[in-house]
Amino acid sequence: MKPGRTVLLALLGCLISGAALAHGEPERNTTRAVYAGxxxxxPGKSLKVVEVLYNPGASAGSHTHAKSAFIYAYVLEGEVRSQVAxxxxxxxxxxxxxxxxxxxxHLISENASKTKPARLLxxxxxxxxxxxxxxxxRK
Structure with a gap:
């Protein structure tokens, strides 16, 4: 992997996982940048892939994404409850x-189970x- 791409992936992970903390909320899930390029x-477009792990009962809270972002979310493990406005x-x-x-x-993004983890890409x-x-x- 190119050194610049490694830094980009690290920053991407920080931006996503740190977003809830920036608003004084506890972290409720974890994210891992998988790819960015x-x-x-x-021209002018990038592909960014993030793995989201929801611990049992965890929620991402309501949010919006980057204004230009088209998103495809695929469930890898467990069950994810979701609602887009x-x-x-x-x-x-x-x-x-x-x-x-x-x-x-994105109004609802959470693990549907209180006992098993869920994971999506x-x-x-x-x-x-x-x-x-x-x-x-903002609350």
Missing amino acids: KITNI GQPVRVYQVGEYWTEEPGAH ATFVVDDEDAPLTVPD
């Missing part, structure tokens, strides 16, 4: 996915300079 055949609440199981349009308001197609990827709602 420019989409070479789409204008859509019904739904529980997604392993192998299921949902998408979020740019600027979507979130793939962002985003403008190169659009950050942070996740902004918690």
Whole structure:
């Protein structure tokens, strides 16, 4: 891996996991940057992939994502309860996915189980300079 990409991945992880802490809220899930790179055949766009681990009963809290971000979320483990504004609440199981349009308001993002972990892979197609990827709602 290129040294610059390693730094970018570390910063990406900090931006996402630190977003809740910036608003004085305790961390409720953990994230790990998996990949970040420019989409070479789409000038100005990048692909950023993040693994989100929800401990039993954990929640990400309501939030929005970067204004340019199109998101594809795929459940790897457990069950994830999710709701994007204008859509019904739904529980997604392993192998299921949902998408979020740019600027979507993510109202619910949580582990549906109080006893088992859940894990998803979130793939962002985003403008190169659009950050942070996740902004918690102000309380």
